[in-house]
Amino acid sequence: MTSDDIAVLANPSAGRGRHRDLLTGVLQRLSATGRPVRLLEAHSGSEAETACHAAVAGGAAAVVAVGGDGTVHRALQAVAGRPVGFGVVPAGTGNDFAAGVGMPAGALEAADLVAGALAEGRHTAIDLARAGWSDGAVRWFGAVLAGGFDALVNERANLMRRPRGPRRYDLAILLELARLKPRKYELELDGEDHSFEGMLVAVGNCASYGGGMRILPDADPADGLLDVVVAAPFGRAALARLKPRLRRGTHVTDPRVTVFRARHVRLRCDGIVAYADGERLGPLDLELTCVPGAVRLLR
Known part of the structure; x- marks a missing residue:
């Protein structure tokens, strides 16, 4: 080379x-x-x-x-x-x-x-998010980190051997819906405590995940900040109604949904494995930092 x-x-x-x-x-x-x-x-x-x-x-x-x-x-x-x-x-x-x-x-x-x-x-300078654990391990991601219901579905689907293809993901959704419950999240944004109880949290550098679901519709990958969305507890029916709105990004107008922006995010929740850019990261006990201009995008 x-x-x-x-x-x-x-x-x-x-x-x-x-x-x-x-x-x-x-x-x-x-x-x-x-x-x-x-x-x-x-x-x-x-x-x-x-x-x-x-x-x-x-x-x-x-x-x-x-x-x-x-x-x-x-x-x-x-x-x-x-x-x-x-x-x-x-x-x-x-x-x-x-x-x-x-x-x-x-x-x-x-x-x-x-x-x-x-x-x-x-080239264009684009921000990235850096995820760090207490043992010193670091991973970078460019789009969105999921740490709520969607992360649980991904983890269950990855552990299942059958059925194959998209049906496995559909079954994982049904199984996780059956055990849906609020979880206690420790959330710190630029040093301020925003801990909450809920079932949805995502931290992102870009607007969408999952192939176009606009979970963070106003995220800007060049503003030096991470967008954070959280949702208060809601039932299965409310979740089913909320999910289609993710495609359009209109879920953020729901009174149970709150969006923040921060340079530094600390996020912890027992029993959750985080996924970012659709890839498995690890247990949700993370320090997340926006690193401005971390990549030279050829555009």
Whole structure:
């Protein structure tokens, strides 16, 4: 890897394989910059992160993630806080980070924009969220961290072996609805205590998660702040009515929903495993910090 190379991390199964044939076109557009393009080899999430770290350490001019939010999440661990360009080509089931930072929805159009930014030497400074645990471990995320009902559904679905496909997620929702109950959250925002009892909490750098659900509709990934949404206790029927409003972002007008903004967030709740960018992070006992301009987005 040289300082001129473009390192490409691609997930061939992203979008359930719908975009696999687009990869050739994406690589061709990136090659139009005149720089060598290297497709990183990775067969797992950990291998993807290792390959991205190696590319950055080797002096790559840019790392480009071709896939969904999971692919972006892996690449962010290597580029966060580093003087390297970062390109995003949305080609996944969920492309919430790409949408949040203003990338075109089309993969080839996004690749053209990334190539143009590289050719002209331009980039846009974008914030990231840094999650830290008491043992010193750190993870970065670009879109939204879920720490409520949706996190419980994700965790249950990941532990289930059957059924396969979307039906597993649907079953996980039903099982978690059956045991729905308010939880006590310790929440500190820029040093002020906002602890509450409820069943929904999300912390985000961008507006949406889950493939377009606008959980934090006014989040701005370049304002130096994290948006935080919490919801007071409500029953199963109220939750069912609230969920469709997430797609439009109108849930924030519900009197049981409160939105905050903060630079630093401390969040803790027993029995919850947090998910960010759709990826499993770990137990919800986290220090979350917005790091302004943590990534050089090629746009």
